[in-house]
Amino acid sequence: MLYRFCFFDAEEHAAATEELEVRSLIDAMARAHMLLKARPQHETIEVWIGNNLAYRARRDRAAA
Numbered sequence: 001m002l003y004r005f006c007f008f009d010a011e012e013h014a015a016a017t018e019e020l021e022v023r024s025l026i027d028a029m030a031r032a033h034m035l036l037k038a039r040p041q042h043e044t045i046e047v048w049i050g051n052n053l054a055y056r057a058r059r060d061r062a063a064a
Contacts (some may be wrong), residue, residue, distance in 0.1 A: 003028045003049060005035060007042040014040055029055050 001023070007016040017036075022028040026030055028047045036045045047055040 001049070003031075003047055005032060005056075006046040006048065007035075007039060008044040008046070009041065010043045012044065025049070025054055029057075032057050 001021070002019055003022050003025075004044045005018045005020060005028075006014060006016075016039075020028075020031065022031055022039045025047075031043045032047050032055060036042060036057060044056065046053055057063075
């Protein structure tokens with residue numbers, strides 16, 4: 001299934017978008033955390049399925 005990953009900066013401005021094929025929402029959620037960890041310039045990521053927001057994660061500032 002095709003998921004859209006939207007990245008946001010610290011001011012909650014949309015910064016980038018990627019569409020990736022992922023098997024399930026659970027896999028998309030795991031991928032979102034990996035992508036967020038790999039991109040320190042982004043604070044938040046959203047996972048979209050079509051026009052529906054499926055998941056939103058924010059960088060853990062204490063762990064960074």
